Amino acid sequence: MAETLPRTRRAARVVLAGVAWLAALAILLSLGTWQMQRLAWKEKLLADIAERRTQAPAALATIEELARAGGDVDYRPLTVTGTFEHGRERHFLATFNGQSGYHVYTPLHLDDGRYVFVNRGFVPFDKKEPATRADGQIAGQHTVIGLARSKLDGKPSSLIPDNDLSKNVFYWKDLDAMAASVGIAPAYLVPFFIDADAAPNPGGLPVGGVTQFDQPNNHLQYALTWYGLALALLLVSGVYVWRWRREAA
Template sequence: MTKGVARKFQPTFWPTIFSIFVIILALCLGTWQIYRMEWKEDQILLRTERSIAEPFSFVERFPGEVENPKADEFLKVWVEGEFQHDKEFYLGARSLDRRLGLQVVTPLLMNDGREILINRGFILSELKDPSTRQEAQVTGTVKVEGLIRIGGWKGYEFVRPQNDPVKNFWFYVDNDVMSKTVDLNNPVKSVYLDAGPDVNPGGYPLGGQTRIELVNNHLTYVLTWFSMALILAVIYFIFHYRPVLKKEDE
């Protein structure tokens, strides 16, 4: 009798447990990225369609609070009223074209007696003092076009920074707290508006700061996670496809 060499699939316990866990995890993460990709594509399409649509009167459409803000976010509307420049808010940690600055949020007293917060857009840090952009502090009745936005922190809760009403430094729009801080009489608390790209006198604030085109790298992540699962499965098979001794007849 002579002995030859053959190969046989012989799995071992701990490498099998580890591989199964990692492969399932990678497949789950890849699947989740597919859902994220589809959600972001829908968001980009929705924002694009609503941002280029004809605006309608906010007051006529919403005589009271916006009942379903999530469904109506990014709708294009117009409002008329007077800016209350003495009650400006400043959203910090903003940048535009690699320039650091702020975004100016100003209450607008609408013709129906309600106040609504308007994110007028970006200013350079050195223009925080309203006297440096006096032309933009327009008085009298104005008409503003913009997109409906929902207040609140948009990121993960565990990294949410704290607004500082005392120093008038805000990381995100908080309709309720902002309204109380400057004693608005009849504020719209469910939404605020991002002003459109119309040029303000003097050039600042720069409107049109709504993010329409979102970064969408999820297809890359999908391919990465699924490739990782496939590669690990191949490595697992090769590792356990071991040579074994085989008897052969003379």
């Protein structure tokens, strides 16, 4: 009886070790496979963006109809006409060509009474205030050609600071907060942004055409890492079993 108990315990430990080994291997392989799926998704997304950018600019109404139908409007070229309300511009902390400053988001007042926020482009820190770049504040009706940019569902990361509405400094592009901070009701707000193209500004600033197209795509590297760890687990386990059987013999 005393001899049977240690054998039972050893058998239980072997079973537990085997279950843990299988679980670890399954997790590593599933993570690698998930990254391969993410790789396929990212490659398709980048191809879709590249294809969209070559399309002719559509009317704002066409892009809005696509959005209402649940389609992806991100990076779709469009054209819209309205009047900029420069006194309501919002400032998003950003960099451009190695220089730090702001992207200037200005409400464009449409003929139907609604507003769409247009990212007019980049200004350096010392040109944050509109009075310092008065020549670039376009007056009257103006046609904007640019790319639709989707509204964010929330803060991209907890590491990003909260937007400072009192100083008009946005650390993430919260469309609802931008609109509310200048008194634009949701019913009068187009539910996405527009990034203006690189057409020269008569006053030089803001500098348009600041849309970033490069997106990180490290999923293959991550997949190879997880698969590599799974292979290492198999090799280490194989060596251990070989030594154990050799000692048992």
